[in-house]
Amino acid sequence: MRVLSGIQPTGRFHWGNYFGAIRQYIELQNEDEAYYFIANLHALTTIREPKELQQNTLDAVLDLLALGLDPDRATLFIQSDIPEASELCWLLMSGTPMGLLERCVSYKDKVAKGLAANAGLFTYPVLQAADILIYDADIVPVGQDQVQHVEVCRDIAQSFNHHFGETFILPKPRVLEATAKVPGTDGEKMSKSYDNTIEIFEPLKPQRKKIMRVTTDSRPMEDPKEPESDHLYQLYACFANQADLEAMANKYRAGGFGYGEVKKAIADASEDYFAEARARREELEAQPDRIREILGDGANCARKKAAEVLRRAQDACGVKG
Secondary structure (H helix, E strand, O other): OEEEEEEOOOOOOEHHHHHHHHHHHHHHOOOOEEEEEEOHHHHOOOOOOHHHHHHHHHHHHHHHHHOOOOOOOEEEEEHHHOHHHHHHHHHHHOOOOHHHHHOOHHHHHHHHOOOOOOHHHHHHHHHHHHHHHOOOOOEEEEOHHHHHHHHHHHHHHHHHHHHHOOOOOOOEEEEOOOOOOOEOOOOOEOOHHHOOOOEOOOOHHHHHHHHHOOOOOOOOOOOOOOHHHOHHHHHHHHHOOHHHHHHHHHHHHHOOOOHHHHHHHHHHHHHHHOHHHHHHHHHHHOOHHHHHHHHHHHHHHHHHHHHHHHHHHHHHHOOOO
């Protein structure tokens, strides 16, 4: 089974990204053939500064490797290094109904938030379909909000297969079940769009200050509290072992403690949790030649598969003969 996923380099990864998706991507490399790419072409729909996009792309690569993605087990590459996917995108786009794209929730949501309705944003699902189909991916790990795009990919592939014969494998989504609730600094779901994130690799001193400023309720310190409903406890649960988590839960239920104590525990536990990843990232940052080698090897592997599938599609629809 081949698993594939792309990650947009629209900013530094935060705790929500890690516990919601990245940790599970890394686990999948141990059980399936894994292809992971940095979706810099998709990011062009929102990022218009070249240097920012380049730096974000490099940071995404370094972060994934530091967090445990193993280039000996998973193929890691940059989307724009595989031109075959962009060519396949046109073959698919020529037969994709406008109505299918107009129904995509992601497009409608972004336009509702005031983002420019450019053609790239509108046709995003077709390029996403090309990214999936060109590697004969069987499984696409996604959050619940991205399931529709995998279904659109299947619709596009089925239409192509119907017109030109069996060409593409139909991928299946694997919905990533959140293993932890990750609230942001305001208590809402951690998200870049809410500007409430705590980045994985931001400097420790500013990160600790950010944690200490996380909003809390106004209940008196002496009041007992139900831990599961408190966002500070939910953050602590991301990092603490079972014994420490149970001890914290008992403090909540007993009352008579301050939120500052919980925030300090979060800061200490998160620092310990990502300590090895921070050390690896520093090492990787000092090895640019090694990073280029990893991405070059990944692109070569991905292009070999992409060329095979693109030729299959070209032959099927008649643009090659």
